[in-house]
Amino acid sequence: MSPQKNRKTYDAETRRRAVKALAAGSGHRALAGALGLPEATARQWARAYAVGGASAVMNAGATHRIYPYELKLSVVKDRFEHGMSVRDVMIKYGVPSESSVKTWCRQYREHGAEALIDRPRGRKPKKHDPEESE
Known part of the structure; x- marks a missing residue:
């Protein structure tokens, strides 16, 4: 079985709620508890939000970037x-x-x-x- 089959995807509404919580200053542990996310996912979203704001959380993984x-x-x-x-x-x-x-x-x-x-x-x-x- 490919690893992608085991990977959970989150709908836009869950991501919107996460962005709202992160914008309000929630940490990754509070985010995980409030939305029922694994802590690792909440931590990744919090870091992505710190880097790129709401769009980094809403569009996570949508594009493949190549870095110099x-x-x-x-x-x-x-x-x-x-x-x-x-x-x-x-x-x-x-x-x-x-x-x-x-x-x-x-x-x-x-x-x-x-x-x-x-x-x-x-x-x-x-x-x-x-x-x-x-």
């Missing part, structure tokens, strides 16, 4: 060399995804700065063999 190498490296260096928290680097660099920051940090820790360079994805195109077309 320099930004990824700056995020990682601020985390490791300057001791900034995940939340603080998310806000500083405008990255609404906690998982992106954590992934970049893990890649950097395991494989160095080169791991942050975007690589082409998918299948390699087949090379055309002129002898096949004859």
